[in-house]
Amino acid sequence: xxxxxxxxxxxxxxxxxxxxxxxxxxxxxxxxxxxxxxxxxxxxxxxxxxxxxxxxxxxxxxxxxxxxxxxxxxxxxxxxxxxxxxxxxxxxxxxxxxxxxxxxxxxxxxxxxxxxxxxxxxxxxxxxxxxxxxxxxxxxxxxxxxxxxxxxxxxxxxxxxxxxxxxxxxxxxxxxxxxxxxxxxxxxxxxxxxxxxxxxxxxxxxxxxxxxxxxxxxxxxxxxxxxxxxxxxxxxxxxxxxxxxxxxxxxxxxxxxxxxxxxxxxxxxxxxxxxxxxxxxxxxxxxxxxxxxxxxxxxxxxxxxxxxxxxxxxxxxxxxxxxxxxxxxxxxxxxxxxxxxxxxxxxxxxxxxxxxxxxxxxxxxxxxxxxxxxxxxxxxxxxxxxxxxxxxxxxxxxxxxxxxxxxxxxxxxxxxxxxxxxxxxxxxxxxxxxxxxxxxxxxxxxxxxxxxxxxxxxxxxxxxxxxxxxxxxxxxx
Amino acid sequence: xxxxxxxxxxxxxxxxxxxxxxxxxxxxxxxxxxxxxxxxxxxxxxxxxxxxxxxxxxxxxxxxxxxxxxxxxxxxxxxxxxxxxxxxxxxxxxxxxxxxxxxxxxxxxxxxxxxxxxxxxxxxxxxxxxxxxxxxxxxxxxxxxxxxxxxxxxxxxxxxxxxxxxxxxxxxxxxxxxxxxxxxxxxxxxxxxxxxxxxxxxxxxxxxxxxxxxxxxxxxxxxxxxxxxxxxxxxxxxxxxxxxxxxxxxxxxxxxxxxxxxxxxxxxxxxxxxxxxxxxxxxxxxxxxxxxxxxxxxxxxxxxxxxxxxxxxxxxxxxxxxxxxxxxxxxxxxxxxxxxxxxxxxxxxxxxxxxxxxxxxxxxxxxxxxxxxxxxxxxxxxxxxxxxxxxxxxxxxxxxxxxxxxxxxxxxxxxxxxxxxxxxxxxxxxxxxxxxxxxxxxxxxxxxxxxxxxxxxxxxxxxxxxxxxxxxxxxxx
Numbered sequence: 002x003x004x005x006x007x008x009x010x011x012x013x014x015x016x017x018x019x020x021x022x023x024x025x026x027x028x029x030x031x032x033x034x035x036x037x038x039x040x041x042x043x044x045x046x047x048x049x050x051x052x053x054x055x056x057x058x059x060x061x062x063x064x065x066x067x068x069x070x071x072x073x074x075x076x077x078x079x080x081x082x083x084x085x086x087x088x089x090x091x092x093x094x095x096x097x098x099x100x101x102x103x104x105x106x107x108x109x110x111x112x113x114x115x116x117x118x119x120x121x122x123x124x125x126x127x128x129x130x131x132x133x134x135x136x137x138x139x140x141x142x143x144x145x146x147x148x149x150x151x152x153x154x155x156x157x158x159x160x161x162x163x164x165x166x167x168x169x170x171x172x173x174x175x176x177x178x179x180x181x182x183x184x185x186x187x188x189x190x191x192x193x194x195x196x197x198x199x200x201x202x203x204x205x206x207x208x209x210x211x212x213x214x215x216x217x218x219x220x221x222x223x224x225x226x227x228x229x230x231x232x233x234x235x236x237x238x239x240x241x242x243x244x245x246x247x248x249x250x251x252x253x254x255x256x257x258x259x260x261x262x263x264x265x266x267x268x269x270x271x272x273x274x275x276x277x278x279x280x281x282x283x284x285x286x287x288x289x290x291x292x293x294x295x296x297x298x299x300x301x302x303x304x305x306x307x308x309x310x311x312x313x314x315x316x317x318x319x320x321x322x323x324x325x326x327x328x329x330x331x332x333x334x335x336x337x338x339x340x341x342x343x344x345x346x347x348x349x350x351x352x353x354x355x356x357x358x359x360x361x362x363x364x365x366x367x368x369x370x371x372x373x374x375x376x377x378x379x380x381x382x383x384x385x386x387x388x389x390x391x392x393x394x395x396x397x398x399x400x401x402x403x404x405x406x407x408x409x410x411x412x413x414x415x416x417x418x419x420x421x422x423x424x425x426x427x428x429x430x431x432x433x434x435x436x437x438x439x440x441x442x443x444x445x446x447x448x449x450x451x452x453x454x455x456x457x458x459x460x461x462x463x464x465x466x467x468x469x470x471x472x473x474x475x476x477x478x
Numbered sequence: 479x480x481x482x483x484x485x486x487x488x489x490x491x492x493x494x495x496x497x498x499x500x501x502x503x504x505x506x507x508x509x510x511x512x513x514x515x516x517x518x519x520x521x522x523x524x525x526x527x528x529x530x531x532x533x534x535x536x537x538x539x540x541x542x543x544x545x546x547x548x549x550x551x552x553x554x555x556x557x558x559x560x561x562x563x564x565x566x567x568x569x570x571x572x573x574x575x576x577x578x579x580x581x582x583x584x585x586x587x588x589x590x591x592x593x594x595x596x597x598x599x600x601x602x603x604x605x606x607x608x609x610x611x612x613x614x615x616x617x618x619x620x621x622x623x624x625x626x627x628x629x630x631x632x633x634x635x636x637x638x639x640x641x642x643x644x645x646x647x648x649x650x651x652x653x654x655x656x657x658x659x660x661x662x663x664x665x666x667x668x669x670x671x672x673x674x675x676x677x678x679x680x681x682x683x684x685x686x687x688x689x690x691x692x693x694x695x696x697x698x699x700x701x702x703x704x705x706x707x708x709x710x711x712x713x714x715x716x717x718x719x720x721x722x723x724x725x726x727x728x729x730x731x732x733x734x735x736x737x738x739x740x741x742x743x744x745x746x747x748x749x750x751x752x753x754x755x756x757x758x759x760x761x762x763x764x765x766x767x768x769x770x771x772x773x774x775x776x777x778x779x780x781x782x783x784x785x786x787x788x789x790x791x792x793x794x795x796x797x798x799x800x801x802x803x804x805x806x807x808x809x810x811x812x813x814x815x816x817x818x819x820x821x822x823x824x825x826x827x828x829x830x831x832x833x834x835x836x837x838x839x840x841x842x843x844x845x846x847x848x849x850x851x852x853x854x855x856x857x858x859x860x861x862x863x864x865x866x867x868x869x870x871x872x873x874x875x876x877x878x879x880x881x882x883x884x885x886x887x888x889x890x891x892x893x894x895x896x897x898x899x900x901x902x903x904x905x906x907x908x909x910x911x912x913x914x915x916x917x918x919x920x921x922x923x924x925x926x927x928x929x930x931x932x933x934x935x936x937x938x939x940x941x942x943x944x945x946x947x948x949x950x951x952x953x954x955x
Contacts, residue, residue, distance in 0.1 A: 174905050
């Protein structure tokens with residue numbers, strides 16, 4: 002039997018969610034939450050909640066079983082207990098369902114013989130009838146173009162970033178944090194135990210997917226090493242692929258085995274492999290997102306000479322160190338530029354640093370706009386990093402004013418500048434600082450400016466982004 | 479002239495703040511903010527705001543000049559413009575003031591000849607009359623025992639941690655973030671350009687200070703390298719000393735020169751020096767605080783075997799990796815312990831991991847308390863790390879419930895356990911997640927449990943803490 006390709010599972014015209022509590026969503030995540038997510042994300046086709054008791058949930062009629070649905074069902078989200086799943090797969094085959102996402106856990110990852118047997122039984126059933134299965138033990142697919150989603154707070158608009166994640170929780174965080182920073186997604190797939198559709202299938206599909214320009218992957222282990230290497234190499238040639246490998250050493254491997262039942266390789270092997278194949282290895286979930294943000298916004302032709310602008314003095318010193326340590330260059334401004342900056346400061350301003358880094362301290366914020374324009378206008382600078390440590394600002398009213406001037410300035414910059422600016426708000430200590438950081442982050446997302454939570458992480462992500470493009474441009478010679 | 483020792487500057491009976499705006503505190507930080515901080519921190523002696531116009535500020539009478547104060551003045555906070563400072567120093571000498579903190583900037587750090595000359599003039603003046611000067615270009619002293627403070631939101635109760643910081647902004651952040659996590663301070667000194675009292679004076683004093691059990695230092699450069707080495711070695715023998723060095727490479731040195739006028743050494747030289755002297759080098763402000771939290775709460779006799787407890791699966795895998803990478807051990811639980819944990823789970827719970835890491839997923843939170851007790855009761859574990867990634871929790875109501883069960887459990891643990899527990903709440907993405915993290919952090923501070931914002935940082939700080947004690951116990955053989 003030749004397996005059907007994957008495009009069908011992203012484009013269902015109708016979805017049945019099997020195992021929907023009549024109480025509606027939550028508190029424990031389950032079927033009704035999937036229905037909620039489909040509705041919130043604007044799924045256009047029919048949604049059929051299923052529960053033997055019938056009734057209604059979230060304004061939709063609940064069907065007693067798959068057989069009771071008169072129209073076709075393309076896609077099934079399975080939230081019933083593991084022992085009942087093989088029967089459901091047979092019902093799906095009878096109904097000509099194209100894809101099943103099995104949320105249910107308790108299969109091979111449980112370590113029990115019964116769990117392993119059930120998973121094998123499902124894999125054998127679907128290999129006979131061409132149904133594609135995502136999971137089991139996963140939250141499935143988010144595809145805003147068609148309105149498939151697994152959390153109601155996901156954006157309903159689409160974008161060029163695809164994510165594959167062996168962990169549901171990690172995919173929640175990646176989408177939410179990415180979305181806050183303005184990233185939009187083509188397809189996000191949480192694929193769990195991968196009894197049918199696995200990481201290689203997904204990478205192969207996404208490498209060719211015209212809606213996808215960048216791939217991020219959280220992988221705990223691979224089913225078929227040789228195929229994975231071949232597929233990853235092709236994908237990394239087609240577009241940037243950022244890989245976070247979970248499960249290091251004996252303890253990590255044990256955690257992975259209990260989590261998704263995957264087999265892991267050594268850390269060093271992964272390091273060498275990813276480098277050789279031209280993929281980018283991320284070493285934390287934060288770095289995966291920071292790298293995605295960087296690739297999303299920054300132009301591939303970019304130099305390493307940065308200006309660090311913000312406050313106060315200690316933050317400026319440490320931020321400059323972070324840039325230097327990451328491999329960026331913080332060049333000294335010529336006297337003419339320093340004099341021009343000085344002209345913008347309030348009369349008698351002291352405690353400001355103008356040679357690069359530029360520390361505006363308490364006093365120069367009113368001139369942020371003029372300063373940034375002058376800095377970006379200087380030919381010796383490729384990129385400006387605006388930063389402030391909220392916890393270092395003495396007063397909350399000043400903190401809020403700085404936040405507001407950041408937002409005004411960034412809107413202005415996004416209209417006018419040909420050179421990129423990135424923004425870092427760090428060292429949050431109070432509700433006000435959270436609020437300011439969130440507001441700046443939101444506006445950055447709206448106008449298309451990369452936002453980071455730490456200068457060290459920003460500098461590292463930008464430098465690794467430059468490394469990637471420098472290497473690729475060498476290859477292209 | 480033999481300089482008077484430093485104890486006097488921490489124990490003034492009266493403080494004059496020179497240069498207090500009649501408009502009261504803010505928006506730009508200045509004299510009235512120092513008055514506000516002294517009042518808020520409960521300074522017991524007389525506070526004399528000074529402004530030639532007189533009037534009243536924050537309910538206190540404003541004096542036109544130092545000479546107009548009839549009683550003695552022990553300590554002066556100087557917030558007037560740089561050119562007027564030498565005259566003020568002479569007035570202070572006439573009034574037998576013991577210490578002056580010069581907030582004013584525009585001295586050597588400005589790079590101007592005039593600024594350097596003024597700073598030298600002040601240094602020469604005070605060396606003749608025994609007054610000790612903190613600064614210029616600094617926010618001075620926080621000493622809750624006597625009520626000296628430079629921000630009104632600092633705690634008014636005292637504790638064993640001392641901080642010296644060449645940056646005012648960094649000292650703001652260290653105290654605020656430390657205080658949120660329950661740290662209390664003996665003395666915090668922001669010392670700026672250090673024209674009189676410098677890093678070596680302060681380290682020497684704090685090494686002998688009976689109220690101080692741990693010293694943290696943010697240092698940009700040193701005035702007298704040989705003395706610093708001698709003093710640091712003695713201090714590090716007396717108590718743990720954690721040093722964050724700001725100003726790496728040419729750009730960092732330039733930033734430092736403009737910030738505090740200090741001369742820096744090479745990064746490698748600092749690395750070698752600190753290791754040799756038995757001090758602990760922190761590589762970021764976050765690490766300085768994380769190390770301080772770790773030393774503050776954890777017992778010096780502690781092993782490396784940890785249990786990672788929390789949710790969900792992906793977080794558990796990555797958290798285990800973070801522990802392993804940091805040099806901690808995450809041992810597999812014996813079957814008997816796993817079975818005991820399983821007994822606490824809701825009937826039919828799936829998707830939980832019980833072999834260590836322990837992933838309670840959505841379903842095991844109700845049993846957190848029993849699980850932690852069982853884990854801490856197991857002889858193969860030295861320490862439990864409770865963690866959850868807020869952004870990976872599907873629903874806000876569940877997030878809040880998990881936060882609440884963390885708080886209940888940690889109060890319980892703090893009463894009963896003989897083995898330490900640390901808590902990490904990470905991956906904040908929403909206002910609710912900020913709220914939960916802040917609430918858990920606050921309660922941890924109240925009951926004395928170390929709280930961290932990232933598992934990687936927690937694991938690294940704990941491992942470096944263990945390194946320190948292992949090395950010191952070897953020395954003690």
